Amino acid sequence: MAPQRDQGSIAGHALRTAADALALATPMLAGRPVLVASDFDGTLSTLVMDPWGAAMLPLARRALRDLAVIPGVHVALISGRTASDLAGRVRIGGATYLGNHGVERGHLPRRRRAETLAIEVAPLPPHFTALADLLAANVERDIPESWMVVERKLPAVTFHYRGAPDIATAAARVTAIVDATDSEGQMVRFPGRRALELRPPGAPAKGESMRALIDEHRPAIAFMLGDDRYDVQAFEVLRAARGAGELDGLAIAVAAHPDVLPDVAPHADLVLAGPKDAASFLSRLARVLAGSSAAG
Numbered sequence: 001m002a003p004q005r006d007q008g009s010i011a012g013h014a015l016r017t018a019a020d021a022l023a024l025a026t027p028m029l030a031g032r033p034v035l036v037a038s039d040f041d042g043t044l045s046t047l048v049m050d051p052w053g054a055a056m057l058p059l060a061r062r063a064l065r066d067l068a069v070i071p072g073v074h075v076a077l078i079s080g081r082t083a084s085d086l087a088g089r090v091r092i093g094g095a096t097y098l099g100n101h102g103v104e105r106g107h108l109p110r111r112r113r114a115e116t117l118a119i120e121v122a123p124l125p126p127h128f129t130a131l132a133d134l135l136a137a138n139v140e141r142d143i144p145e146s147w148m149v150v151e152r153k154l155p156a157v158t159f160h161y162r163g164a165p166d167i168a169t170a171a172a173r174v175t176a177i178v179d180a181t182d183s184e185g186q187m188v189r190f191p192g193r194r195a196l197e198l199r200p201p202g203a204p205a206k207g208e209s210m211r212a213l214i215d216e217h218r219p220a221i222a223f224m225l226g227d228d229r230y231d232v233q234a235f236e237v238l239r240a241a242r243g244a245g246e247l248d249g250l251a252i253a254v255a256a257h258p259d260v261l262p263d264v265a266p267h268a269d270l271v272l273a274g275p276k277d278a279a280s281f282l283s284r285l286a287r288v289l290a291g292s293s294a295a296g
Contacts, residue, residue, distance in 0.1 A: 008273070013255070013261055013262070013265040013271050014271065015255060015271050015272065015273045016270045016271060016272060017272075017277065018272065018277050018278075018280035018281040018283075018284055019284070020270065021250070021252060021270055021272060021281045022281060022284045022285060022288065024250060024269070024270065025221075025223070025250055025285065026288065028220075028221045028248040028249065029221065029288055029289060029292060030292065031220030031221050031248065032071075032072035032073075032220055033072045033073070033074060033217050033218065033219045033220060033221075034070075034072060034073045034074065034219055034220070034221045034222070034223075034289060035074050035076065035213055035214070035217050035219035035221070035222040035223070035249075036064070036067055036073065036074070036075050036076070036222075036223050036282070036285070037075075037076040037077075037078055037210065037213060037222070037223065037224045037225070037234065038064075038076075038077060038078070038223075038224070038225040038226070038278075038282075039077075039078060039079060039206075039225060039226035039227060039228065039230075039231050039254075040054070040056070040077060040079040040081060040086060040089065040090065041054055041079065041080075041081070041227075041228075041256075042227035042228060042254060042256030042257065042275065043225050043226055043227045043231075043254045043256065043275060043278055044056050044057060044060040044061075044064075044077075044090070044225075044275060044278065044279065045057060045060075045089070045275060046256075046274070046275050047256050047257070049162045049163045050149070050162075050163070051149055051151065051160050051162070052149070054089065055089070056089055056090055057275055057276065057279045059276075059279040059280065059282075059283055060275070060278065060279035060282060060283075061090070061091070061092065062283065063279060063282035063283040063285070063286045064090070064092050064095065064282060064286075065092050065093075066283075066286035066287075066290060067282065067285070067286045067289065068092055068093065068094035068095050068110070069094060069110070070286070070289050070290055073289055074096070074213075074217045074219070075092065075094065075095040075096070076095065076096040076097075076098060076213050077090055077092075077095060077096070077097050077098065078098045078101070078102065078206050078209050078210070078226075078231075078234060079097075079098070079099060079101075080099075080100065080101055080153070080158065080197065080230060081099055081100070081151075081153070082099045082100055082104060082153050083097045083098070083099025083100070083104035083105065083106050083117065083119045084099070084104075084114075084115075084117060084119065085099070086099050087106070087108055087114040087117045088114045088115070090114070091114050092108070093108050093109060093110040093111055093112050094108070094109065094110040095107070095108055096108075096213070097117060097119075098209045098213075099119070099153075100153045100156055100203075101199075101203070101204060101205045101206050101209065101230060102122070102204035102205060102206065102208055102209030102212070103121060103122045103124070103153075103155070103156065103203050103204055104119050104120070104121050104122075105119065105120050105122075106118055106119040106120065122203065122204050124155050124200050124202070124203060125200070128155035128186070128187070128200040129154045129155040131155075131181075131182060131186060131187060132152070132153075132154050132155050132156055132157040132187070132198060132200075133152070133154060133157075134181060135157055135177075135178060135181050135182060135187070135198060136150050136152050136157045138177050138180075138181050139159055139174060139177050139178070142173075142177050143170075143173055143174065143177070145164075146163075147161060147162070147163035147164045147165070147170070148160075148161060148164075148170075148174075149161075149162075149163075155199075155200050155203070156197065156198060156199045156200065156203065157197070157198050158192075158195055158196070158197040158198075159174045159178075159195060159196045159197075160194065160195045161174060161194055161195065162194040162195070164194075167194055171191075171194075171196065174196050175196065178196065178198065182198070186200075186201075187199060187200060187201075188200070188201050188203075190230075192228070192229075193228075193257055193259065193260055205230070205233055206226075206230050206231060206233045206234040207233030207234055207236065207237045208233075209234065210224060210233070210234035210237040210238060211237050211241075214237070214238075214241055214246065214247070219247050219249070220247055220248065221247060221248045221249050222238055222241070222247050222248075222249035223249055223250050223252065223285070224238050224249075224250075224251050224252065225252045225254060225278050225281075225282075226252075226253065226254065226264075227253065227254040227255070227256040227257065227260070227264065228256075228257070228260060228264065229260060229263050229264060231253075231264065232263070232264055232267045234251075235251035235253075235264075235267045235268055236267055238250075238251050239251055239267075239269075250269045250270065251267065251268045251269050252268060252269065252270060252271075252272060252278070252281070253265050253267075253268035253270070253271045253272070254271075254272050254274060254275060254277070254278045255271055255272065255273055255274060256274060256275065
């Protein structure tokens with residue numbers, strides 16, 4: 001195995017190159033099936049101020065398309081976005097799309113358009129959908145500024161204020177409206193870097209989604225790429241499965257947010273510098289797996 005090379009650090013955490021990540025992965029790659037799972041924002045796309053402006057890196061799209069056609073390789077995208085929004089941005093047939101952290105799930109067959117994705121939604125009490133809709137309406141009414149972005153993911157909702165001139169003030173305004181609307185605290189609060197997400201209690205999260213993928217595909221090797229606190233749950237499931245002897249694999253953190261990285265990096269096996277490095281790793285991985293599949 002090639003030695004790891006430190007290419008710098010962010011927030012005190014050493015960064016590794018895509019070549020280093022592949023060197024760690026290579027001894028595992030003879031096994032099949034292989035599960036390649038990834039977050040989207042900050043992992044396959046660079047972070048932007050407008051959440052609707054996020055675009056997948058072309059190299060990442062080519063790499064996942066190449067991976068999705070290799071026999072014995074399963075590609076899955078796990079995101080806080082809705083499954084339809086995620087599929088529309090990724091546009092890869094032969095992949096599984098887990099939206100809203102896993103509340104929504106769909107598999108897009110090869111050569112099918114993203115718009116045809118059939119989505120299954122986890123059963124949750126219907127009153128949470130009505131409450132999430134009311135929360136969205138109240139925030140949109142009381143904070144009409146253009147920087148306020150409301151992402152309806154019924155029965156969940158996320159309030160983005162990345163572009164606010166004063167993040168702390170924006171967070172306080174959103175929180176006040178949420179607390180007044182949901183005074184009984186029925187929805188679970190998930191404060192993010194520049195956003196607040198509200199989810200029903202018991203709704204699937206990325207940890208449950210990763211566990212479901214492992215149970216479904218029974219991979220010999222699994223990879224999970226992510227950049228945020230939500231992805232830590234999936235990292236922990238993968239590493240626990242590895243520790244139990246179920247599989248080999250790597251949890252790979254992507255250093256998209258320097259201020260969030262200290263909460264994410266300790267739960268990963270290595271840290272890549274950003275989405276470009278993640279895309280490069282996936283591209284290298286696709287070439288190796290395609291070569292070993294052809295040789296087999």
